[in-house]
Amino acid sequence: xNVLTTIAEIRDAVLAAKNNRQxxxxxxxxxxxxxxxxxxxxxxxxxNDVVIMSIFVNPTQFGPNEDFESYPRDLARDTELAAxxxxxxxxxxxxxxxxxxxxxxxxxxxxxxxxxxxASRPGHFDGVLQIVAKLFNLVQPDxxxxxxxxxxxxxxxxxxxxxxxxxxxxxxxxxxxxxxxxAKSSRNxxxxxxxxxxxxxxxxxxxLAKRELIESRNVEKALTLATKIIEDNTDxxxxxxxxxxxxxxxxxxxxxxxxxxxxxxxxxxxxxxDNLIFSLKGEVAHV
Ligand code: AMP
Numbered sequence: 001x002n003v004l005t006t007i008a009e010i011r012d013a014v015l016a017a018k019n020n021r022q023x024x025x026x027x028x029x030x031x032x033x034x035x036x037x038x039x040x041x042x043x044x045x046x047x048n049d050v051v052i053m054s055i056f057v058n059p060t061q062f063g064p065n066e067d068f069e070s071y072p073r074d075l076a077r078d079t080e081l082a083a084x085x086x087x088x089x090x091x092x093x094x095x096x097x098x099x100x101x102x103x104x105x106x107x108x109x110x111x112x113x114x115x116x117x118x119a120s121r122p123g124h125f126d127g128v129l130q131i132v133a134k135l136f137n138l139v140q141p142d143x144x145x146x147x148x149x150x151x152x153x154x155x156x157x158x159x160x161x162x163x164x165x166x167x168x169x170x171x172x173x174x175x176x177x178x179x180x181x182x183a184k185s186s187r188n189x190x191x192x193x194x195x196x197x198x199x200x201x202x203x204x205x206x207x208l209a210k211r212e213l214i215e216s217r218n219v220e221k222a223l224t225l226a227t228k229i230i231e232d233n234t235d236x237x238x239x240x241x242x243x244x245x246x247x248x249x250x251x252x253x254x255x256x257x258x259x260x261x262x263x264x265x266x267x268x269x270x271x272x273x274d275n276l277i278f279s280l281k282g283e284v285a286h287v
Pocket of ligand 1: 029176185206
């Protein structure tokens with residue numbers, strides 16, 4: 001496996017694959033890999049001739065008081081893990097390589113980015129779209145792999161691909177969890193032992209709210225129940241619990257097909273997100 005750090009190198013690797021008529025699967029990440037990322041990579045491995053994983057902690061998607069500086073990084077460990085998942089190339093550029101000058105042109109996320117994480121992280125999804133569009137242009141993937149863990153991100157990237165005609169198939173991979181239900185996340189390393197014990201309450205709250213919603217069809221009741229579970233079982237602070245149609249992220253009504261039940265909760269200083277996507281008949285839906 002090769003670790004590439006420059007735009008010239010990634011362009012050469014992509015050109016070689018295209019000349020050989022090989023399909024390319026792209027797995028964009030911010031590194032500090034865990035089983036969630038590796039599941040994306042093994043799906044890409046099965047479905048493509050060449051697998052490229054980007055590892056880039058993208059500064060433009062972090063707010064001024066967020067954790068860009070302290071975000072965990074370990075390229076040596078990531079390189080070993082990515083190789084074991086069958087990745088052919090890691091693309092791990094510096095910030096200067098990706099953003100050599102102050103950009104003059106930005107992509108602005110639309111309505112879907114005004115709510116949920118977008119409400120508490122202004123500009124976050126604009127930064128996500130900026131790096132994803134750049135990666136799509138550099139890597140020209142046939143397929144790109146994203147996790148349902150970031151359900152709002154998936155919905156917004158689907159809109160990017162549709163509105164800007166990127167010739168890429170989005171492949172969405174279900175949330176990979178710890179045994180106790182906590183969604184795997186690079187940020188879980190921030191949790192103290194006590195906070196780590198509290199964190200699975202987020203998934204429990206989502207599960208119980210889902211059951212309530214299926215039984216009563218009452219959004220308010222389901223959200224109240226979820227809130228109570230977090231309040232009773234953690235010292236955490238709820239950023240949001242929301243129930244919306246998916247992927248358009250609008251208010252649920254009788255015509256809604258898929259539903260997303262999404263949460264963001266601060267456990268200590270760590271902001272954790274999780275979600276469930278299902279249809280109101282109760283079965284798990286495919287994104
Ligand atoms: P990140 O490095 O956190 O930006 O994540 C890179 C990609 O991995 C994104 O598409 C995430 O949605 C996905 N991902 C992160 N955690 C998980 C997880 N627990 N299960 C599935 N996919 C995940």
